[in-house]
Amino acid sequence: MPRQKFRFNPFLRIFTLLVGILAIAYGVYAIFVIQPEGKLRLVLPYIVILLAANSVFRNLFTLNSITFAGGMVIFKKLALPKFSLKLKNIVKISFVDRKMRYLRLSYQNGQTLENYTFNLGFPAVLDALSEMKKKNPAIEFAGDLGKDFVK
Numbered sequence: 001m002p003r004q005k006f007r008f009n010p011f012l013r014i015f016t017l018l019v020g021i022l023a024i025a026y027g028v029y030a031i032f033v034i035q036p037e038g039k040l041r042l043v044l045p046y047i048v049i050l051l052a053a054n055s056v057f058r059n060l061f062t063l064n065s066i067t068f069a070g071g072m073v074i075f076k077k078l079a080l081p082k083f084s085l086k087l088k089n090i091v092k093i094s095f096v097d098r099k100m101r102y103l104r105l106s107y108q109n110g111q112t113l114e115n116y117t118f119n120l121g122f123p124a125v126l127d128a129l130s131e132m133k134k135k136n137p138a139i140e141f142a143g144d145l146g147k148d149f150v151k
Helices: 011-034 040-063 125-134 144-146
Strands: 004-008 063-069 072-077 082-086 088-094 102-108 112-119
Touching: 004 011, 004 125, 063 125, 088 125
Parallel strands: none
Antiparallel strands: 004 063, 063 072, 072 082, 088 102, 102 112
16 A cells, blocks of 8 residues: 655745744744843843744644554654554544634544544544545444535
């Protein structure tokens, strides 16, 4: 079976991380070296650091790729170890809450039903879900996902 991979654009991911790190460095530089005066200039570097840190952490800890290889599906985030499971063990995929920002993948692990949750901000997530459904037709798309997803 050929290896199939859905992933976030690496150029965009690296560029965003680089800009975020540079913005954090500038904020720290502005606080300690420039030593701004005035209320707005004093607060502005902290706001820059906060927004840049949010961007960096989001890029490091959200889903970066979904790979199908040999009956397995592998979920990879940049700063965390990969998570892999057998396609045949996946039971259900659903939205986590009404906001529909996260997908919950329920799978059998021995006798227990466990969950893996990931962000919907991943590009080509519908293509990856479609591929999962093709490879394992027994997967149930629950809730709003089930009524909107073409089977």
